[in-house]
Amino acid sequence: RGPAGRGMAAAAFERRVLRRAAEHHYLRVRLELADGGARPNAAQFKQLVVTALRELHGEVGAALPVDVLTYEEKTLSAILRVISSGFVKLWSALTLLGFYQNRRCAFRVLQVKPTSPFLLALSGNSRELVLD
């Protein structure tokens, strides 16, 4: 309660709500690449993601902490983790990346999860749902 005698309407109480936003966001992505060329390995895949960030968002973007949690070279799919404040930068950078080693490519974002990678891996994916 605000102290009496201050001469102003006493504040009843003050409630602070700290919404602890999720620290990391997780994305499941797949790289579409024309056939007939070497597939990137895990390190080259990470390099590609960093390159995309550098082109669109500069050195600041390239310095974002992005991790490739899993990578499957056969399907060119991966689960990426990024700090939540950089989520928009990462997704926009992946969207606008058009080339890998002078070959046309495209990132498809399959799933996005703000909390846990486990839920991401286990859950069904409505984006790829096919209705009969």
Added chain:
Amino acid sequence: HAALSRRYVLCEVVSEDPRCRQCIEDRALGLAVRDAIARVHGDYGLACCSISFTVKYLNAYTGTVLLRCRKDSYRLLCSALPFVRSLESRAQRYPCFLNTLHVGGTIRTCQKFLIQYNRTQLLRLLQNCTNEEQRQCIQKSLLSCSLTEEQSQSGDEEEDDGTE
């Protein structure tokens, strides 16, 4: 008019090489700043800051530069200024750095700040004089400057502003 808010960033070019002064012109500076933004913030940052970006005022003698940008992107601009490392003009490149002095919403606030800043700088120059001859020189030029009222309010600011 709040919809078209702009920010004016006042900075000074500092260089050890006196020949850098000849590079202090709007094209060279504009290119150097935009190049720094592109390196630090990428295509997105460059595009954001380029809207309404211009070099509004320059003073090659004092190295003072006034830049203008949109209010939404002034943070991108200000954070990229420390990455300007050299100026290039007529195939000559000289190392330098930019000191941000003031960020204001109008040219007038930057002008007020600059007048005040130049006053203190002149005083500091006077104090740092190593010999009597320099001291006499500065005192003479300070005492000899005067303020003339111009008919057209140009908004440009003279370094020797009418101090008594």
